Amino acid sequence: xxxxxxxxxxxxxxxxxxxxxxxxxxxxxxxxxxxxxxxxxxxxxxxxxxxxxxxxxxxxxxxxxxxxxxxxxxxxxxxxxxxxxxxxxxxxxxxxxxxxxxxxxxxxxxxxxxxxxxxxxxxxxxxxxxxxxxxxxxxxxxxxxxxxxxxxxxxxxxxxxxxxxx
Numbered sequence: 793x794x795x796x797x798x799x800x801x802x803x804x805x806x807x808x809x810x811x812x813x814x815x816x817x818x819x820x821x822x823x824x825x826x827x828x829x830x831x832x833x834x835x836x837x838x839x840x841x842x843x844x845x846x847x848x849x850x851x852x853x854x855x856x857x858x859x860x861x862x863x864x865x866x867x868x869x870x871x872x873x874x875x876x877x878x879x880x881x882x883x884x885x886x887x888x889x890x891x892x893x894x895x896x897x898x899x900x901x902x903x904x905x906x907x908x909x910x911x912x913x914x915x916x917x918x919x920x921x922x923x924x925x926x927x928x929x930x931x932x933x934x935x936x937x938x939x940x941x942x943x944x945x946x947x948x949x950x951x952x953x954x955x956x957x958x
Contacts, residue, residue: 806831818899869955
């Protein structure tokens, strides 16, 4: 599920390298001719994390594929926990020298949340992690202000606070 209304344009590339071995992308992008095309993850990665699923977008059968569907909107405590676990998995893969792609529908918010959290686990400040995601992927990355609030609060605290509402 995507939250409509932020009017972010499609990315100009299927995915972008955020730091060595860590890529961020979506399921669609605009090619140089301006046509919206599917971004199909083939065999160029060791791990593909999909936060949004679309049939026919890969990865190929020999690539590890983790599917963690979360909405591009308010998250439950369980969904925030899934983001934390996914970010930890991404970090473990990077530390093992594996090429990782984290992707969602447009490659801006859900993938940005997981990647920013992974960068925090790797020692980046939250501010630097958010900056790096936006600088390397797009100024439209993390345009979901709620996700930025989660990161600034700290996902562990955000999970606990969200759990109080249940």
